[in-house]
Amino acid sequence: MTDLVVSPESPEPGEPPRQRKVLPGSGWGGRFVASPYLLLVPAAVALAGVSLYPLFYGVRASFTHYLYGRDFGTNGLTNYRNVWHDEFFRQAMVTTAKYVVCTVTIETLLGLGLALLVSREIRFSSPIRVGLILPMTIAPVVVGVMWRLIYDSGVGVTDPLWQLFGASPPDVLAHNTSAFIAVVVVDVWEWTPLIFLIVLAGLQSMPQEPLEAARVDGAGRVRLFMDHTLPMLMPVLLVAITLRTIDAIGTFDQIYVLTQGGPGTATRLISIYAYNTAFLFTQYGQAAAMLVMLLIMVMLLMIVAVRLMRRAAR
């Protein structure tokens, strides 16, 4: 038995649309089945060109032997082996992990606190909101320069401030721990507003009925927050944390300007080490291998995050 396919046909002006029955795989019917896919082709090609091809090229580069910038063909897993045995890579991974945990945790707590504060209609809440968002609008390189000047032991304000209180100058960027704290502070200053904005949007779109019902039942502020606001806010908060985590892993500009990864390797994130490996040491294959390994780790992290979000949404 032959299936019939209903195909629309152009009506005469003023007439209702007519329909025509056609055979599949022949004449107009086949073309209409294919049309949606055909229409997708330009987008698919564009996506392949700008997104998939560089990714493919990067993965291919990670299996390629480059010597002094020249391609000498594939070398199997040698780049991955070299990267795995590179102590500076492992150090950079650890530093990146520490940096991400510190920045995202502090930014989440601060962003959440500020959003809770500003979500209520308090005095001057509008200018406060604008003021809080401002750091996020500044280019990271400019942020790096600004903070470099602030921390600078010669012209900055940090050392004189310490000396004002009779303490010896901290020379913030000259010591491992203080330099690490300094770059975390810069990131928190710049990106807390992002978490703040996302959480604020979440708070403002939150249904008020459950909260009012809890208030009527006598729930205090802490109980209200822990049992109602936070659970309802959790999906939004997880989105914010996920976005910030991805972004923090790739932090480059401000740290490069501030410390170039120093002192020693104290602030050398994986992005900075991979950049140096590729463009300073011309080890393109190893740099690609580093970034592929990082990509796999980030993807695993994201899978976990998405699962958590789904669970929270239920």
Place this chain on the structure above:
Amino acid sequence: MSDPMSSERTSRSYTRGQIVKSALGTGAVLGGLGPLAAACGSSGGSSSGAAAGSGGSGGGSITIGTFSDPAMVPFQKVFLPKFTKETGIKVNYQQTNYNAWYQNSKTDGLQKTGAYDIYVMDDNWVPEFAAGGIIQSMDKLGLKVNPDILAKGLDQGYWPPKSGPRLKAFANDTPQLYSLVIIDDVEILYYRGDLFPSAPKTWDDIAATAKAKTNPPSMYGWTARGVAGNPIVQTYLPLLNSYGGNFVNDDWSPGFAGPEGVGALERLFSFIPYMPSGVAAFDTSQETAVMLEGHCTAMTEYTGTAHIVDDPTQSKVPHKIDFAATPTQERSGPAIGTFICGIASGAPNTAGAVKFLEWFTSSPVQKEFAGTGSAAVTGSALRDATLSKKYRWLPAIADAVDNSIPKPRTPDEPKMEDLLGTALNQALVQAISQKSNYQQIAQSHLTTAANQITAYLKQQGTY
């Protein structure tokens, strides 16, 4: 009536699999076209360059690409127009930042696009550019070298190097001139003439004045670049060389972890009480700021700062800073970092490029170049009595070039510098915080760096 052929064409059905295959195929083709498109983009520059350079040696034009640097300003503003006026060869001058230019020139040379005739390079690019065929042998192009050019500066342009260790693959090759020095940038000693009893010659002279004059924060006895990587290596090399150590020995083994290298680093640590406390985070700008604000008695630095020391808008101690070759222990051994020109592998006007380089490095032109206060490359210009009175750093540059010790001539030099520089910075941070045990700190970090460099060179397999 409809065309039956047309009807047949339009009636063809498409399966999902076919469409996906087709889309992927198209994507792959377009993806494959990416590099081609990039190459075409580059050759766009090539065609204009080629057209521009088609005039040959008697006229036409040449294109010079470079990184931006204040030292290049007189070269661009004064000497390029002068060359055009004298020869009729027009010069196109294109500049960008250092990192972008390094990548751009390398890609251009590998693809032989012909967009440039001359690359202005940092001298540590020469091994990679010469070994990789990115630049052409000037000997083969018949360039005549001015014998007045200081030998140590000229030697930076040879590949394989005339002295020192060589890559395995080039061990038996005859050195050829692949690039020609145009600015002799070298480390010199900047010191306060009013605070030193006489020109300091040794590190002991520096230490004695530092001890006598240090009074923080208004006066320090020494300042340095302490940032990890290249900056602190530039601080360490004049010390290491002066103590008789080497970055690498003739067999590529690191030459800084022995007593000479440790002694040199201990000497740097001995200046800690006389240096600003934040020196581990200092790069050129912070280091020179301390000097130009009048808060320091001496430092070693490249020649780029020399021309601003007497400018009252940039220096609080004009005419008080003097110059000398870097101090000695066993010898003086400043690092050298010349601005050097190569002729692009795809240069459309090689004759014009050769003519320009011969012209610019000729003795009369170099004398005029030194007359702008620039680090000229000929002995007669740098030691000219009249010019030396006006620009008192010129004879110091000549002495420093004569005493200079080149960095390892290999494309892996940046990685080696990073490994050593990271260890030096870690050592400095530890020494500043402990304020004692300098010998042990120096030995431990230098040994670590030496082991890392040895392992890296082994991994590269070209030594």
